[in-house]
Amino acid sequence: MKTATPAMARAINDRLALDLLLERGPLTAPQLRTLTGLSRPTVSDLIERLREAGLIEITGEYGEDRRGPNARLYGLVADRAHVAGVDVRRVAVHVTIADITGQVVGSATRAIDGSLETLIEDVILEAAAGRELDTVIIGAPGLVDPRDGEVVSDNDVPGWRRGLMGAVGERLGVPVVLENEVNLAAIAELRIGAARGSEDFVLLWLDDGVGAAVVLDGRLRRGVSGGAGEIGFLEVDGAPYCDQVEPGVVRGLGRAELAGRIAKGAFAFVALLDPGLIVVGGKTGHDGGDELAALVSERLRERSPAPTEVRVSTVTGNAVLQGAVLTALDLTRGRVFG
Structure with a gap:
């Protein structure tokens, strides 16, 4: 059995704290110590690291009469990264933008008309409203080959062609991943449904x-x-x-x-x-x-x-979009949080 190096231990502790902030919202240093079981110096060090990395920030104070370092609430920097979930149907393209906490910050829908490549880019940029995106997950009908991410059957979406996702990714300058739309709906049912x-x-x-x-x-x-x-x-x-x-x-x-x-x-x-x-x-x-x-x-x-x-199903709203956002957040948090 390998012994964790100090760097690995720090990374594990940091991710543990970040996941708790995702799940529970802003927490104080004493609350982080209680929930993680880590020592006071260890929690103080990880808070400082995460603040310097631009991942967490002071969001307020806990308790009406308390003041000082132990009362400070630390929360995630929500706009540290943004993701896009996209649902491409046979008649329209739907987009949802979320920050790294999962909060929806933008959306847009357009009917399919003209170049599908240009349309997908335009709807994503409209929904993003100037926000820089980290990851885009697109759901569409059809068999999506896990080996190359291409649709291997006719999906009846007007203008769909092989290489479309790569072209959209080049236009946007961010990673774009294609997934079958029902698979994404299943992710939403698994996580929130x-x-x-x-x-x-x-x-x-x-x-x-x-x-x-x-x-x-x-x-x-x-x-x-x-x-x-x-x-x-x-x-x-x-x-x-x-x-x-x-x-x-x-x-x-x-x-x-x-x-x-x-x-x-x-x-x-x-x-x-x-x-x-x-x-x-x-x-x-x-x-x-x-x-x-x-x-x-x-x-x-x-x-x-x-x-x-x-x-x-108990997922309210568009399950495909929600599954796409959840999948994009998993990838983005893995990269940003480590």
Whole structure:
């Protein structure tokens, strides 16, 4: 077993303090000592290091009658870095900008018209409003090859082409990473949604596109070519599954019929992976609510002895955008915080 060097120990302590400030907000030096278990001199040194690095600052004082160094509240420097989450749909581009604490500071949306490369750049710059970006994560339909970050199938987005993300990155001058949009929605469910606290689940995405994302042992599983979870291609009862649960069809179905169709797709994951939890997301999931989840659960019990809980998505707003921002923040904090 290797012994940690002084430099490594300092880096570990610094990251521990930064993560606590992210989770809990501004803290005093005594509070940091209590939460970390570190000594007074060690906490004093790390506070000084983090202030000199421009990562934390004094944000106020704790307690009405207290004064002095022990009353000072230290918080993260929110504008130390900014990230962009981007959701590219078939008809529009949506962008959210967040600071390093995760606070949303800008957003913009435009319909797709003209050059997609120029449009994505323009919407990002509009939302950023002059803020320098550290990382951009873009979610889009289609199979995204984990090896080169390129879409390997037609995603029906007007103007999409191979090399598009590299071109956008060159225009912006920052790292740009592409991810399948359902995978990003699953990250949002895992971190802040219906799957929070669960290490194994499948997100069944029923919206303007039909797909799924697989999370096992707390990790997103993409597959060799990025095709893990592409349930829409599966043939069920002689027809592609995506054709049976797409929005235009769903609007004409009764609740029981819809639950039965959803369960047929979910059963594929239950039989092969036994994830224990299916999250029904997208517009269909939100519209159906807990009643739909209960009906899907009943249909699954009829098909499989494996106990499987069914929940509807609890992420409010655009789950793809939120997953993109969370992913971008992970990368940026890793670089900035060390």
